[in-house]
Amino acid sequence: MRKTVLPILLLLSFYSTPLLARQRSQTSKPSPAAKPPVKDIGKKYPSLLWEITGNGLKKPSYLFGTMHxxxxxxxxxxxxxxxAIKSAEVVALETNPETWQDDYSKSAFFGAKGKGAGNNLGRGNWQSATDNMRITTFAIDSYEDAIKAALSVEPSMINGMLYRTDGARTADFEEDTFLDMYIFQVGKKLGKRLSGVENFEESEKLVMEAYKDMIRDQNRKKKSYDMEGTMTNPKKVEEAYRRGDLDMLDSLEAMTVLSDAFQEKFLYKRNEIQANSIDSIIKKQSLFVGVGAAHLPGTRGVIEMLRQKGYTLRPVMMDGRNSTQKESIAKIRMPHTYTTQSPTDGFYKVSIPGRKFYQFTDWSGMDVVQYADLVNGAYYMVTRIKTNSLALGHSAETVSRKVDSLLYENVPGKIIKKTAIMKNGYKGYDIVNRTRRGITNGIIFSLPLLNSFCSK
Known part of the structure; x- marks a missing residue:
């Protein structure tokens, strides 16, 4: 039995949106949602927001069509x-974001990428072994590219859950999160009970079956490559949503459907599930629910399904944008109870506002675990890199200097503070950088890791 010391690089990243109020702000008693008269504009579905009353309800509930x-x-x-949100007791989306990280970690679609770290924190490729020997088995790769990736990466799963950004070119034309997540954050900050009107696993199964049915569908339409259609439809969708014109959205949706078999499960079956869940919730508590706008209109849409159950649905015309309410809610920062997380080898300890880290990223040579604080728009991430610097003849000081030389080009945004630190005898850097989405605090250490192996 022999032991060898393999130097590694440890990066701890903590991202948050610009720090606002530390304490939860006081909110006045909500006034009921406005009820302006509906204009007769010849539209059957003229609004994104719908009031649900009747059928024995004591308080109105609200249905809202979102864009993801x-x-x-x-x-x-x-x-x-x-x-409308303030007047409701429950705020719901298609699925409940409170369980997303657990849901994705068990997802059949995301498979090996979606592994809840739990007690196996830091396992992944970090300690993987193989009996197969290749020509590259004893090759030692340079670690610079791994360091660059670790410094610059924004995890795709985090982006999908928190931001849905299209990249730097569109950043100035986007909000800090996507609309569904914003509804969740508003509801959570206002103290509402959170829920979903679909089961994540069931919906994922339906979507996967829908794609399989489309492949088998002998009557599916051929994709149109008509220049006018492919160029103008996205703009028409945007304009229809901006006007709250669900009739136009329904027509555009019908034009883009390639398979009726696909639509049956992807849209109509899910509409039925959503309507049944809404019916179940509003019988007990008032509800504000946001689902994709495509689910609302049409004879088999959620609006008509709820009407068939005996409810009265009335369009509420959306008034002008109110930045004052938006800003006051944005100042609320939700407090959390932190738990200490550690990998199986106990090499580090990190406190996060959740039960466990998740391992959604599966990169060779790097071990990445992460946790998203969805309500506050923040995430926590630990990245470990095997540098093999000892075999390359590089000391910890050499690795540290190399890291320092890579910071300017590879840390996103602007570095506003860099401090040399010492922790338990290990040298590192405490880095604070600012991007458009907020401030990131990263801590980097170059240090050894003891790995045991048997020689036969």
Whole structure:
């Protein structure tokens, strides 16, 4: 039995949106959502926001059509929107974001990428072994590229859950999160009970079956490559959503459907599930629910399904954007109870506002675990890199200097503070950088890791 010392690089990243109020702000008693008269504009579905009454309900509930994007066009939100949320006891989306990280970690679709770290924190490729010997088995790779990736990466799963950004080119035309997540954050900050109107696993199964049915569908339409259609439809969708014109969205949806078999499970079956869940919730508590706008209109849409159950649904015309309410809610920062997390080898300890880290990223040579604080728009991430610097003849000081030389080009945004630190005898850097989405605090150490192996 022999032991060898393999130097590694440890990066701890803590991202948060700009720090606002530390304490939860006091909110006044919500006023009921406005009820302006509906204009007769010849539309059957003229609004994104719908009031649900009748059928024995003591309080109105609200149904809202969302877009799963962070584009500013989806955020023309006025008093009617905010007052509807404030008046509800429960706020729901298609699925409940509170369970997303657990859901994704068990997802059949995300498979090996979605592994809840739990007690196996830091396992992944970190301690993987193989009996197969290749020509590259004893090759020692340079670690610079791994360091660059670790410094610059924004985890795709984090982006999907928190931001839905399209990249730096569109950043100035986006909000800090996408509309669904914003509804969740508003509901959570206002003390509402959170829920979902679909089961994640069931919906994922339906979506996967829908794609399989589309492949088998002998009557599916051929994709149109008509220039006018491919170029103008996205713009028409955006304009229809901006106007709250669900009739137009329904027509555009019908034009883009390639398979009726796909639509049956992807849309109509899920509409039925959503309507049944809404019916179940509003019988007990008032509800504000946001689902994709495509689910609302049509004879088999959620609006008509709820009407068939005996409810009265009335369109509430959206008023002008109210930045005052938006900003006051943004100042609320939710407190958390922190737990200490550590990998199986006990090499580090990190406190996060959750039960465990998750391992969604599966990169060779790097071990990455992460946790998203969804309500506050923040995430925590630990990255470990095997540098093999000892075999390359590089001391810890050499690795540290190399890291320092890579910071300027590879840390996102602007480095506003860099401090040399010492922790338990290990040298490192405490780095604070600012990007458009907020401030990231990263701590980097170059240190050894004891690995045991048997020689036969």
């Amino acid at each position: 994007v962070s584009d500013k066009l989806a955020f023309h939100l006025g008093d009617t929107f905010y007052n």
